[in-house]
Amino acid sequence: MRDKIVAGNWKMNNDLAQAEDLLSKIKNNWSGGGGVRVIVAPSFTNLYHAFESLRETSVEVAAQNMNENESGAFTGEVSAQMLTSVGVKTVILGHSERRAIYKETDELLAKKVDAALKNNMEVIFCCGEELNDRKSKNHFNVVKTQLEKGLFHIPTNAWDKIVIAYEPVWAIGTGETASPEQAQEMHAFIRKTVSEKSGEEIANQVAILYGGSVKPGNAEEIFAKEDVDGGLIGGASLKAEDFLSIVQAI
Numbered sequence: 187m188r189d190k191i192v193a194g195n196w197k198m199n200n201d202l203a204q205a206e207d208l209l210s211k212i213k214n215n216w217s218g219g220g221g222v223r224v225i226v227a228p229s230f231t232n233l234y235h236a237f238e239s240l241r242e243t244s245v246e247v248a249a250q251n252m253n254e255n256e257s258g259a260f261t262g263e264v265s266a267q268m269l270t271s272v273g274v275k276t277v278i279l280g281h282s283e284r285r286a287i288y289k290e291t292d293e294l295l296a297k298k299v300d301a302a303l304k305n306n307m308e309v310i311f312c313c314g315e316e317l318n319d320r321k322s323k324n325h326f327n328v329v330k331t332q333l334e335k336g337l338f339h340i341p342t343n344a345w346d347k348i349v350i351a352y353e354p355v356w357a358i359g360t361g362e363t364a365s366p367e368q369a370q371e372m373h374a375f376i377r378k379t380v381s382e383k384s385g386e387e388i389a390n391q392v393a394i395l396y397g398g399s400v401k402p403g404n405a406e407e408i409f410a411k412e413d414v415d416g417g418l419i420g421g422a423s424l425k426a427e428d429f430l431s432i433v434q435a436i
């Protein structure tokens with residue numbers, strides 16, 4: 187039985203007061219259960235507060251990024267050890283905004299994955315094609331390469347720390363969602379690719395989340411697909427009501 191996961195990626199939104207408000211609404215309106223893992227990923231400045239605020243709940247806290255080094259002269263960066271020291275056990279790596287805006291390469295992401303695993307952290311590894319890739323029918327190749335270069339070097343026994351998030355770039359923050367069939371098609375492809383690399387048992391266990399304009403109105407039909415194990419939610423995770431409605435949809 188695979189994990190069902192709904193993770194809210196707040197991106198660069200919410201100052202402390204706004205974060206407090208959102209966290210308390212989530213806390214007061216989600217009692218856990220249903221076999222769903224609920225995760226919030228605030229900005230670095232709100233991580234410690236989020237961990238403390240959610241301590242008595244089943245809601246988990248993730249970081250949106252981290253540096254691949256242990257410590258040192260890397261101005262503005264945050265290490266895995268720093269994250270774990272404030273209670274963070276999960277990190278999102280390879281988000282398309284990190285790849286596109288901050289030029290994070292597959293090779294760099296492989297190092298970040300290693301650093302996270304070394305610190306016993308779980309990784310939500312993002313992959314996904316741009317619109318041109320899909321139009322030129324190159325989307326499967328793009329996703330396969332991202333996985334091969336960024337993730338597939340890990341040892342077999344590390345797979346229980348991996349969640350994959352498929353996020354077609356053309357569907358992020360655009361209001362345009364991949365159809366449930368498009369999501370299922372790619373998720374099945376990802377699972378097959380993992381199976382070829384690391385075996386069927388691992389492929390059947392790894393949770394694959396969909397991200398890209400998931401809203402309360404479309405979550406249920408996307409989550410109903412066989413290989414979709416939940417969602418990585420951006421915009422809709424900033425309103426507790428919408429986020430929890432998406433959680434309910436699973």
Ligand SMILES: O=C[C@H](O)COP(=O)(O)O
Pocket residue numbers: 195281353357358359360361397398399400418419420421422
């Ligand atoms: O990490 C989340 C994704 O980028 C999806 O964002 P979105 O739900 O605002 O499209």
